[in-house]
Amino acid sequence: MTRPFNFSAGPAALPEEVLQQAASEMLDWHGSGMGVMEMSHRGKEFTAIAHQAEADLRAILAVPATHKILFMQGGAIAENAIVPMNLSRGGRADYVITGSWSQKSAKEAHKYCEVHLAASNAADHHTTLPDYGSWQISDNAAYVHVCSNETIHGVEMHELPDLAALGTQAPLVIDCSSHIVSRPIDWSRVGLAYAGAQKNIGPAGLTLVIVREDLIGHALPITPSAFDYQIVADNGSMYNTPPTYPWYLAGLVFQWIQRQREGELTGLAAIEARNVAKAKLFYDYVDASGFYVNKVAGNCRSRMNIPFFLPSDDLNDAFLSGAKDAGLLQLKGHKSVGGMRASIYNAMPLAGVQALVDYMKTFAARHG
Numbered sequence: 214m215t216r217p218f219n220f221s222a223g224p225a226a227l228p229e230e231v232l233q234q235a236a237s238e239m240l241d242w243h244g245s246g247m248g249v250m251e252m253s254h255r256g257k258e259f260t261a262i263a264h265q266a267e268a269d270l271r272a273i274l275a276v277p278a279t280h281k282i283l284f285m286q287g288g289a290i291a292e293n294a295i296v297p298m299n300l301s302r303g304g305r306a307d308y309v310i311t312g313s314w315s316q317k318s319a320k321e322a323h324k325y326c327e328v329h330l331a332a333s334n335a336a337d338h339h340t341t342l343p344d345y346g347s348w349q350i351s352d353n354a355a356y357v358h359v360c361s362n363e364t365i366h367g368v369e370m371h372e373l374p375d376l377a378a379l380g381t382q383a384p385l386v387i388d389c390s391s392h393i394v395s396r397p398i399d400w401s402r403v404g405l406a407y408a409g410a411q412k413n414i415g416p417a418g419l420t421l422v423i424v425r426e427d428l429i430g431h432a433l434p435i436t437p438s439a440f441d442y443q444i445v446a447d448n449g450s451m452y453n454t455p456p457t458y459p460w461y462l463a464g465l466v467f468q469w470i471q472r473q474r475e476g477e478l479t480g481l482a483a484i485e486a487r488n489v490a491k492a493k494l495f496y497d498y499v500d501a502s503g504f505y506v507n508k509v510a511g512n513c514r515s516r517m518n519i520p521f522f523l524p525s526d527d528l529n530d531a532f533l534s535g536a537k538d539a540g541l542l543q544l545k546g547h548k549s550v551g552g553m554r555a556s557i558y559n560a561m562p563l564a565g566v567q568a569l570v571d572y573m574k575t576f577a578a579r580h581g
């Protein structure tokens with residue numbers, strides 16, 4: 214069976230090989246007589262699955278020994294509260310607004326700490342990245358929060374800010390939900406990274422938190438125990454029952470990443486090279502088309518999420534139904550931005566982006 218190409222922003226397409234492996238292990242994992250969903254999270258089988266997934270993620274992202282990896286629940290939206298509860302110490306935290314997701318993070322943090330807006334691209338309708346040198350960072354900021362890839366507006370930080378060089382000791386917190394494992398992360402610049410799994414890692418229900426150890430252990434007294442990083446870390450992410458099946462599936466995705474080859478490149482480097490090629494193919498076509506438009510500034514265009522517009526909204530329905538007939542699914546843009554959006558995460562092959570571009574050429578020729 215060949216499946217259509219699925220451009221969903223999330224929950225998003227998973228590598229077909231991974232889905233097939235999960236299907237083959239559904240009833241009996243490695244001769245245990247049990248499916249992964251039916252196992253005790255404390256048994257030796259699931260413990261092995263969990264430890265392997267963590268070790269593989271640590272290897273893929275080169276997470277240093279200074280940082281813990283936590284497997285949590287609640288999604289990135291819950292982290293909007295969990296981060297200030299754990300890191301703010303009731304003081305002040307700085308937020309940089311680059312789109313809907315960072316806006317949402319700042320709004321939620323208000324409940325737990327004083328929020329200072331260090332920079333914003335709202336005046337540019339979230340199509341630019343405020344120059345790092347222009348950020349107004351508080352002297353006493355407990356942390357500086359950014360969304361390193363804005364899933365809705367398609368704005369990506371291709372290099373993370375170096376806060377130390379900007380003159381602050383505050384740790385950088387990144388919501389990297391929609392581009393984690395699409396490229397390396399410079400951990401020397403990151404105190405805490407969090408990501409919901411359903412964009413680039415696995416099924417919804419799992420949230421990854423990668424946090425520098427010295428930032429743990431200062432949670433506000435109101436913090437729910439299940440969301441206190443210290444308690445989660447001390448219990449190996451098993452203080453409460455973790456989302457075992459998404460954890461397992463994420464592990465299969467990590468193994469898939471490690472198997473990837475692209476010329477001389479392997480693993481995450483191969484994935485990144487492929488992502489660069491996919492994004493280039495798409496943006497180059499859109500910019501040259503004279504028909505479609507992407508409004509994001511060239512230095513911060515996302516490799517993962519690409520909003521684009523047709524010359525008239527009156528064409529949107531015809532574009533979407535023709536796309537569906539051509540085997541290209543879930544291209545409708547987010548309602549706050551309008552137009553279309555192609556999400557081209559790790560699981561999207563170059564052939565899928567090529568098929569989309571081919572369809573867009575045909576559509577433009579008919580309607581241009």
Ligand SMILES: *Cc1c(COP(=O)(O)O)cnc(C)c1O
Nearest residue numbers: 288289290291314364390391409
């Ligand atoms: C999808 C997404 C979220 C929201 O994730 P939930 O799982 O719904 O909490 C937050 N931030 C970013 C960058 C996202 O892409």
